[in-house]
Amino acid sequence: MTSDTLIDLLEQHADQALGELDAAYGAYCRTIARNILQNEEDAEECVSDAYLAVWNAIPPARPEHFKAWLGTIVRNGALRRKRQNSAAEALREELSEALPDRGSVAGQCEAKALGEAISAFLRSQRPDVRTAFLRRYWYADSVEAVALRLGWSVSKTKSALFRMRKKLKDYLVKEELWHE
Amino acid sequence: MNKETMWEAMEHLAPDLIEEADRPAAPRRRRSWSKTLLIAAAACLVLAVGVVAADALFGLKILEFANDGENNRLTFQAVEVTQFPVSQFGETIQEYIENGMPEVGRRPADYVAEGYYGYVITFDIPTFDTWAEAADFIGADIPLAEESSVLSQGVADDFCVRVSANVVSLSALYLLDGQTVSCSVDISVQGGGPAPTYSNLFGGSKSAVTQQQTVTGSGADTLIYTVDGEAPSCSAYFIREGILYSIILRDTSDTALMEEILASF
Numbered sequence: 001m002t003s004d005t006l007i008d009l010l011e012q013h014a015d016q017a018l019g020e021l022d023a024a025y026g027a028y029c030r031t032i033a034r035n036i037l038q039n040e041e042d043a044e045e046c047v048s049d050a051y052l053a054v055w056n057a058i059p060p061a062r063p064e065h066f067k068a069w070l071g072t073i074v075r076n077g078a079l080r081r082k083r084q085n086s087a088a089e090a091l092r093e094e095l096s097e098a099l100p101d102r103g104s105v106a107g108q109c110e111a112k113a114l115g116e117a118i119s120a121f122l123r124s125q126r127p128d129v130r131t132a133f134l135r136r137y138w139y140a141d142s143v144e145a146v147a148l149r150l151g152w153s154v155s156k157t158k159s160a161l162f163r164m165r166k167k168l169k170d171y172l173v174k175e176e177l178w179h180e
Numbered sequence: 181m182n183k184e185t186m187w188e189a190m191e192h193l194a195p196d197l198i199e200e201a202d203r204p205a206a207p208r209r210r211r212s213w214s215k216t217l218l219i220a221a222a223a224c225l226v227l228a229v230g231v232v233a234a235d236a237l238f239g240l241k242i243l244e245f246a247n248d249g250e251n252n253r254l255t256f257q258a259v260e261v262t263q264f265p266v267s268q269f270g271e272t273i274q275e276y277i278e279n280g281m282p283e284v285g286r287r288p289a290d291y292v293a294e295g296y297y298g299y300v301i302t303f304d305i306p307t308f309d310t311w312a313e314a315a316d317f318i319g320a321d322i323p324l325a326e327e328s329s330v331l332s333q334g335v336a337d338d339f340c341v342r343v344s345a346n347v348v349s350l351s352a353l354y355l356l357d358g359q360t361v362s363c364s365v366d367i368s369v370q371g372g373g374p375a376p377t378y379s380n381l382f383g384g385s386k387s388a389v390t391q392q393q394t395v396t397g398s399g400a401d402t403l404i405y406t407v408d409g410e411a412p413s414c415s416a417y418f419i420r421e422g423i424l425y426s427i428i429l430r431d432t433s434d435t436a437l438m439e440e441i442l443a444s445f
Contacts, residue, residue: 028202067202068195076191092187111185115192122197134201138190156332159312166316 003066010058018051025067029074035140036078046081050074075138094161095137098168114177121171125164132157133164238393238401239419243377245389252389254405255379262422263370269348270319272306276343277369281305307338314339314350322367323421324350325398328444331356331363346372359437362428378426380405380415392435396420396445406433414438420445 001020009017029050033043050073063069122130128150135141135149147157239260245252266277276282281303288300308314311327318324318341334356342349350365368375392404394416402418412433417426427441 063195065195065199068198071198071202072191072195079187095186095190098186111188112192114185114189116194118189119192119194119197122193127200130197131201134193134197138193138198139201153333153335155310155334155336156327156329159310159327159332162310162312162316 007058007062007066010054011062013055018055021051021054025070028067029070032071032074032139033078035142035145036075037082042081043078046078047074049077049081053077071139075140091137091140095165098165098172114172117172117175117177118168121168125167129160129164132160136161238403238417239424240403240417252407253379254389255377256417257375257377258366258368258417258419258424259375261366261368261375261419261424263368263372264322264422265370268319268321269369270317273318273341273343273348277345277348277372281343303342306341308341309338311336311339311350311352314341314352317341318348318350318367322423324365324367324423325420325425325445328363328441330441330444331361334361344372345369346374347376356437359432360430361437361441362426362430364426364428366424366426368422368424378417380428394439394442397443398445400425400445402442404435404438406435408433416442418442418445 001024003024006017006020006024009020026047029047030043033046033050034040037043037046050070053073054070061069122133125133132146132150132152135146136143141149143154143157143161146152146161147154150157152160239258240256241259242254242256244255266274269277284302284304286301306314306317308317311332315322315324315326331352331354334354336355337353339350339352342351346369348367348369350367352363354361354363366376389405389407392406394402394404396402396418398420400418400420402416404414404416406412406414412431414429414433414435414437415426416428416438417424419425425445427438429438
């Protein structure tokens with residue numbers, strides 16, 4: 001089933017819409033939730049909450065990139081559900097190494113603008129390291145899972161992520177998104 | 181606030197990038213054996229005990245090749261390395277060059293050779309999980325090669341960085357398909373004194389040591405020493421952008437793996 005057809009069903013609030021949603025994207029949603037929450041039961045509840053959010057959002061929403069939009073709902077829900085989760089906190093700590101040591105977000109730069117800048121930075125990187133970065137920091141895959149997905153060793157994966165965080169830090173300073 | 185901003189920014193990444201990262205990865209192609217380097221058989225040379233090189237070959241000068249009754253010992257000096265200014269190293273490295281590495285402890289030595297102090301000193305040796313982190317610690321301005329794509333397929337112990345007045349070293353021990361591979365990098369320090377000398381012990385006094393020449397993937401001329409017999413080994417030395425690299429395989433004289441590793445430098 002294409003995402004457009006699924007969105008049509010959701011717009012109509014058809015009986016089979018959520019079943020089709022789960023069939024098409026259930027595994028994807030559960031992986032994201034499980035990576036962050038580290039708990040099967042919490043992950044199931046999180047995914048259910050996300051489906052409810054989708055049901056309520058469509059219509060009027062009709063997202064162009066449905067999968068990413070859905071993943072974002074699940075991810076945000078998981079992060080909200082367990083903000084003190086040690087795995088999520090460790091990931092935030094790791095990613096914060098990409099921040100320059102001193103200073104603050106320049107002027108009126110908000111998270112949205114920073115996100116756009118990070119996207120631009122990621123587009124300038126090789127596809128495999130881009131995937132490694134996103135799998136680790138957006139999908140919250142473990143380093144081992146990222147390595148397995150890309151066919152890399154764990155050592156190479158850690159090195160690649162370290163270099164990406166460093167490059168991102170240099171990029172943010174160079175683009176004057178971060179004043180030291 | 182800083183960590184939060186970065187974390188919140190991840191919510192606003194371009195959706196096409198997010199979806200791209202969830203596509204199945206393309207299958208990796210196996211390394212083509214036809215791309216591995218072949219050792220120039222014509223350049224094989226069996227070292228004779230007592231040989232001393234008049235000139236440096238590929239920046240390495242043999243000072244001595246001796247037999248002590250049990251082992252063959254090759255001693256050489258890396259004479260064509262770059263001596264890097266102290267300021268080119270990372271901040272902590274500069275401090276260690278200036279003041280020495282921090283001591284963790286010292287104890288009286290069990291045996292004191294003539295001319296030596298009677299202490300064993302333990303230093304706090306910086307160790308890292310990855311080659312990249314160790315390289316960053318050494319200094320971004322030092323032209324250290326990226327980690328070998330062949331070695332990175334293996335499992336590595338800690339990456340250790342040792343500092344003395346005349347050389348900064350990075351060393352790691354990899355386990356690659358059951359084979360132990362030692363990889364060391366030595367970066368000379370400007371004003372630290374003469375170029376360091378290196379000794380390699382080849383076990384088995386009756387075993388011949390063969391010297392061969394080859395080239396790494398980046399074009400660095402390389403010397404490979406192999407020995408068969410009771411204690412086989414294969415060692416390679418090359419200078420790349422002024423830095424000395426040493427790769428040692430113990431318990432094997434098979435050069436095929438060494439060729440593959442050198443191709444990745």
